[in-house]
Amino acid sequence: MTDAEQQTTLNLWLSQYKGLIFKIVRSYAFTTMDRDDLFQEITVQVWKSIPTFRNECAITTWLYRISLNTAIRFAQKERKRSESRTDIDSVSHVLQDNPVPHDGKLSWLYNEIAKLNEIDRSITLLMLEGFSYKEMATIVGITETNIGVKINRIKKQLTEKSKNYDHGI
Amino acid sequence: MEFDDMKKVWDTQNNEPLYVLNESALHNRVQVKKRKAGHITNISELLAIVANIGGGGFILATTLSKESSNVYLYLLAAWMFVTAIYCVVGRIRRIRSNTKFDRSILGDIDQAIATASYQVRLSGLLRWNIVPISVLIFLGLWSGEKSIWIAIGLVVFFAVTWYATGWEHNYYKSRRNEVQQLRNLLVNSDTGGTITT
Numbered sequence: 001m002t003d004a005e006q007q008t009t010l011n012l013w014l015s016q017y018k019g020l021i022f023k024i025v026r027s028y029a030f031t032t033m034d035r036d037d038l039f040q041e042i043t044v045q046v047w048k049s050i051p052t053f054r055n056e057c058a059i060t061t062w063l064y065r066i067s068l069n070t071a072i073r074f075a076q077k078e079r080k081r082s083e084s085r086t087d088i089d090s091v092s093h094v095l096q097d098n099p100v101p102h103d104g105k106l107s108w109l110y111n112e113i114a115k116l117n118e119i120d121r122s123i124t125l126l127m128l129e130g131f132s133y134k135e136m137a138t139i140v141g142i143t144e145t146n147i148g149v150k151i152n153r154i155k156k157q158l159t160e161k162s163k164n165y166d167h168g169i
Numbered sequence: 170m171e172f173d174d175m176k177k178v179w180d181t182q183n184n185e186p187l188y189v190l191n192e193s194a195l196h197n198r199v200q201v202k203k204r205k206a207g208h209i210t211n212i213s214e215l216l217a218i219v220a221n222i223g224g225g226g227f228i229l230a231t232t233l234s235k236e237s238s239n240v241y242l243y244l245l246a247a248w249m250f251v252t253a254i255y256c257v258v259g260r261i262r263r264i265r266s267n268t269k270f271d272r273s274i275l276g277d278i279d280q281a282i283a284t285a286s287y288q289v290r291l292s293g294l295l296r297w298n299i300v301p302i303s304v305l306i307f308l309g310l311w312s313g314e315k316s317i318w319i320a321i322g323l324v325v326f327f328a329v330t331w332y333a334t335g336w337e338h339n340y341y342k343s344r345r346n347e348v349q350q351l352r353n354l355l356v357n358s359d360t361g362g363t364i365t366t
Contacts, residue, residue: 014190022187035188069277076347105170105178119354122274128179141275142356155172162170 001051010047013059020060020129021067027113027121028071029078038074045070057138064126065139072118108165112158123150124158210263210288217256217295225249241309248305252298256291263287278352285345292341296334303327 014021021042029038045066053062113124126136133144133151140147170178229246232239266283270276303323310320 018190019183019187023182026187065274065277069274072274072351073281076351105175106181109175109178117354118351128176130176139273140355141271141273141278146356158175159170159172162175165170 006047006050009050010043013046013063014043017060017063020063023129024064024067024071024125026110027125028075028118030114034078038071041074042067042070060129061131061135061139064129064131068122068125068139072122075118075121105165108162112161116154120150120154123147124154127151127154210284213288213291214256214260217291218253218260221249221253221256225253237313239309239312241305241312245302245305245309248301252295255294259287259291275352275355278348278355281348282345282352285341285348288341289338289345292334292338296331296338299327299331299334 021039024042025035025038029035046063049062049066053059113121116124122140123136126139131139133147136147137144225246225248228242228249232242232246263284267280270280270283306323307320310323
């Protein structure tokens, strides 16, 4: 595969599936700079992965696997890294907030997802995207039973917390 | 709110993306990242290989050019070449083993653990390798009747190197443990919950 073909595929995937990556970025990075960094890191990893993509799974499944894995490792590093950023204002940001207002419930949901550990966050995103247990097991690499146990626990936890939101707490 | 309601809330963003993408900024910064993408393991391996071949070659060349009969310096050169060969073989094995992991998050984590374990092994080996190298150097100096100040300088140099490589080794160990913890989170269904970011 030539560099030009690889770049064309990347542009195509980004134009079609950037929303998917945005969701992961928002769930794993919490400042403008970190979101930019994570989005770029995911883009680089996706770009690198293109020559090994063999159409054995859906593009979305492939992108989720690459993006979640990158995000998990990023979040783990970020938790340890001190806040020592420079020249934040001197660069143009890759991601700019869309001025269209979103539902307050969506912000609440992102907040709750952010409180989960890195692995549970991945499973929650896959669950919200409507992946089947089998697909999730393939992406994550653990058994469907294990996925089921985790999902039950996460659902219970989120539903419980949503009661506070429903009561305006 | 039931989970199905949360899913409906989640799906609202499919019509209106969260962010607007600045494509030219992305393109520029991805290019920069791609250029900087040299992996730390690659750098450690290549440094060890180049340093050992360079050092061994230099010692061998200077010893041969002086027609010296100092056997310790020949042994030292041979030892450094053997170390370089070990690093080359380890590197080839590591690169080949990259294909054996499946394409899942667990597969990627297992690959990261394998790479981190390799780094721990390599840094440990290179650290302990200081011992035979320094012994051979001192024996070479002793049999060549060199100045005491050269010996003192070398003691300081090896002490600093020992300390620095110990720090590097511990750093790799802590990284391996972090990835191992991530794996535990993934495979144990009963270890969930929240974290503080």
